[in-house]
Amino acid sequence: xxxxxxxxxxxxxxxxxxxxxxxxxxxxxxxxxxxxxxxxxxxxxxxxxxxxxxxxxxxxxxxxxxxxxxxxxxxxxxxxxxxxxxxxxxxxxxxxxxxxxxxxxxxxxxxxxxxxxxxxxxxxxxxxxxxxxxxxxxxxxxxxxxxxxxxxxxxxxxxxxxxxxxxxxxxxxxxxxxxxxxxxxxxxxxxxxxxxxxxxxxxxxxxxxxxxxxxxxxxxxxxxxxxxxxxxxxxxxxxxxxxxxxxxxxxxxxxxxxxxxxxxxxxxxxxxxxxxxxxxxxxxxxxxxxxxxxxxxxxxxxxxxxxxxxxxxxxxxx
Amino acid sequence: xxxxxxxxxxxxxxxxxxxxxxxxxxxxxxxxxxxxxxxxxxxxxxxxxxxxxxxxxxxxxxxxxxxxxxxxxxxxxxxxxxxxxxxxxxxxxxxxxxxxxxxxxxxxxxxxxxxxxxxxxxxxxxxxxxxxxxxxxxxxxxxxxxxxxxxxxxxxxxxxxxxxxxxxxxxxxxxxxxxxxxxxxxxxxxxxxxxxxxxxxxxxxxxxxxxxxxxxxxxxxxxxxxxxxxxxxxxxxxxxxxxxxxxxxxxxxxxxxxxxxxxxxxxxxxxxxxxxxxxxxxxxxxxxxxxxxxxxxxxxxx
Numbered sequence: 001x002x003x004x005x006x007x008x009x010x011x012x013x014x015x016x017x018x019x020x021x022x023x024x025x026x027x028x029x030x031x032x033x034x035x036x037x038x039x040x041x042x043x044x045x046x047x048x049x050x051x052x053x054x055x056x057x058x059x060x061x062x063x064x065x066x067x068x069x070x071x072x073x074x075x076x077x078x079x080x081x082x083x084x085x086x087x088x089x090x091x092x093x094x095x096x097x098x099x100x101x102x103x104x105x106x107x108x109x110x111x112x113x114x115x116x117x118x119x120x121x122x123x124x125x126x127x128x129x130x131x132x133x134x135x136x137x138x139x140x141x142x143x144x145x146x147x148x149x150x151x152x153x154x155x156x157x158x159x160x161x162x163x164x165x166x167x168x169x170x171x172x173x174x175x176x177x178x179x180x181x182x183x184x185x186x187x188x189x190x191x192x193x194x195x196x197x198x199x200x201x202x203x204x205x206x207x208x209x210x211x212x213x214x215x216x217x218x219x220x221x222x223x224x225x226x227x228x229x230x231x232x233x234x235x236x237x238x239x240x241x242x243x244x245x246x247x248x249x250x251x252x253x254x255x256x257x258x259x260x261x262x263x264x265x266x267x268x269x270x271x272x273x274x275x276x277x278x279x280x281x282x283x284x285x286x287x288x289x290x291x292x293x294x295x296x297x298x299x300x301x302x303x304x305x306x307x308x309x310x311x312x313x314x315x316x317x318x
Numbered sequence: 319x320x321x322x323x324x325x326x327x328x329x330x331x332x333x334x335x336x337x338x339x340x341x342x343x344x345x346x347x348x349x350x351x352x353x354x355x356x357x358x359x360x361x362x363x364x365x366x367x368x369x370x371x372x373x374x375x376x377x378x379x380x381x382x383x384x385x386x387x388x389x390x391x392x393x394x395x396x397x398x399x400x401x402x403x404x405x406x407x408x409x410x411x412x413x414x415x416x417x418x419x420x421x422x423x424x425x426x427x428x429x430x431x432x433x434x435x436x437x438x439x440x441x442x443x444x445x446x447x448x449x450x451x452x453x454x455x456x457x458x459x460x461x462x463x464x465x466x467x468x469x470x471x472x473x474x475x476x477x478x479x480x481x482x483x484x485x486x487x488x489x490x491x492x493x494x495x496x497x498x499x500x501x502x503x504x505x506x507x508x509x510x511x512x513x514x515x516x517x518x519x520x521x522x523x524x525x526x527x528x529x530x531x532x533x534x535x536x537x538x539x540x541x542x543x544x545x546x547x548x549x550x551x552x553x554x555x556x557x558x559x560x561x562x563x564x565x566x567x568x569x570x571x572x573x574x575x576x577x578x579x580x581x582x583x584x585x586x587x588x589x590x591x592x593x594x595x596x597x598x599x600x601x602x603x604x605x606x607x608x609x610x611x612x613x614x615x616x617x618x619x620x
Contacts (some may be wrong), residue, residue: 017458022323025470148600150550152557153570153592156576160589162580171578260465261557265576275466276558279473290468299461 004307011303019077019288019293022069026284033062037087060086073288082289094285098293105270108263109255111186112193113248119198120244124205125232131210143199155192159202162188172267189266193259197251201244208240215239223225242309249305253298279309351608354601361598365416373410376566381405390584400586402574408590412573416598417590418479418567423549425483427541430490438495439533442502443525453496457494465554472560479562482555486548497540501533535613542606546599553595568595 057063070226082094173185260272278286389405399408441449471485556569575587
């Protein structure tokens with residue numbers, strides 16, 4: 001128990017450090033006033049503009065010292081209020097933007113993971129069942145190639161083959177379309193994220209399966225006359241899932257914010273698009289919010305995976 | 319290694335399982351390793367010699383409205399890999415693009431190795447407060463999603479070759495330092511270090527003369543993998559419009575051909591550089607992987 005409290009404290013400390021660094025970087029290197037007011041931000045000669053600058057500074061708390069602003073932001077963030085945007089009217093609030101974008105990124109992540117698992121389980125079982133024979137060697141080469149193909153390159157290949165040549169999927173996402181069409185438009189980007197993940201998962205599964213298949217209870221099941229296929233799916237699969245579950249959890253955290261480039265190529269307005277746009281506009285509150293959401297998801301999921309691991313496998317407990 | 323790379327590495331762990339079954343095999347790097355090295359050497363040589371090779375000027379527009387109509391032109395004897403929308407020769411653009419991509423990749427890794435390697439080596443050797451502190455900093459670095467950190471830095475600075483390489487170098491500090499630390503921790507317990515200590519060697523002497531050579535061996539495999547990651551990361555930044563502003567990289571070349579219309583009418587514009595990038599990344603990955611098996615790095619790293 002004490003170990004877990006320490007781990008939890010570490011998680012919180014990590015997130016504080018991430019938020020402090022991001023907050024400081026945005027404040028030291030950027031010029032928020034310019035984003036709010038435009039070109040008049042630097043004009044302190046003209047009393048009219050000066051008054052506007054003072055007003056904006058007061059409104060966005062830019063006249064307060066750095067530590068105070070950080071604490072204020074943190075307090076709001078913890079309560080789920082991500083603040084206003086650095087634009088002339090501060091609209092829409094960052095929270096609204098996140099509420100609009102986050103579900104898309106989550107859906108993309110869930111679809112990618114579902115496809116990855118659906119591909120990886122039969123693939124891994126097939127490779128393990130014929131380990132070191134020709135099909136297994138082909139599968140090794142294939143997974144190696146998939147892992148070496150950068151995401152944006154895979155995205156282009158899939159887009160070219162399935163959207164342009166075959167025309168099975170739309171070229172871009174349209175937020176106005178009905179529900180089913182929007183999900184349809186998500187298939188290719190999800191597949192782009194899923195294929196390399198599937199290659200990694202099947203590899204892990206194959207390794208663990210090969211170990212499991214040498215256990216006595218498998219021999220026992222075969223001796224009782226259980227069919228080979230049933231042994232693989234019913235007896236061997238479950239105890240061979242530990243590594244896959246671990247990496248699956250870690251990957252889920254990474255995918256929430258890691259779909260940046262894929263979202264760009266398939267023109268999906270998710271969190272990834274939002275942060276790129278926000279960084280280019282120097283809209284710091286949005287950047288901060290998204291970095292924090294992604295980092296939190298990543299760190300917390302890692303923590304949960306560790307926790308789950310000890311529940312599933314008592315040997316890991318300390 | 320960062321978490322997602324760790325997954326890939328864990329995935330390769332099965333080689334040992336296969337070997338555990340019995341016969342002791344003589345370790346070999348294999349033909350694939352040498353093919354990979356050959357490809358890497360070829361690309362590097364072409365990139366270095368590019369200005370002196372009989373290549374077409376990568377920035378010249380070979381427009382030929384009468385003969386061939388509007389560019390882009392498809393691959394032919396004249397333009398081996400076709401031309402882009404501005405009728406520039408893709409083959410020579412890919413070779414010249416390799417210059418920037420490779421420089422970014424190698425210098426990023428070099429930077430990460432010097433900084434991260436030093437921190438990790440010292441941390442693993444002296445332990446104590448310094449080790450605790452640096453380990454925490456590395457954890458913080460690793461909990462930033464890597465690409466977002468890269469965007470954050472590149473968007474706030476001028477995007478020259480130097481700053482892009484530096485950014486990717488900063489990203490590689492944490493994984494490199496982790497490996498160096500764990501290697502250093504293991505070797506610091508070995509007899510030859512104890513012997514050096516007993517003979518009254520200074521800690522700095524032990525670190526440089528005893529630990530460093532041993533730590534460098536497993537790190538060489540990571541250097542190849544890291545270069546691959548950095549080259550890919552540059553491509554990713556290019557897709558977000560955040561790569562080097564001047565000069566063309568593989569990432570930027572791919573981006574130029576990646577809009578739906580060009581992709582439909584002239585797929586060679588982006589797929590030429592995609593293939594070059596893919597082969598190079600695969601060669602680096604494969605060579606790095608074989609080296610890691612050869613030196614059995616995972617016993618220290620994981």
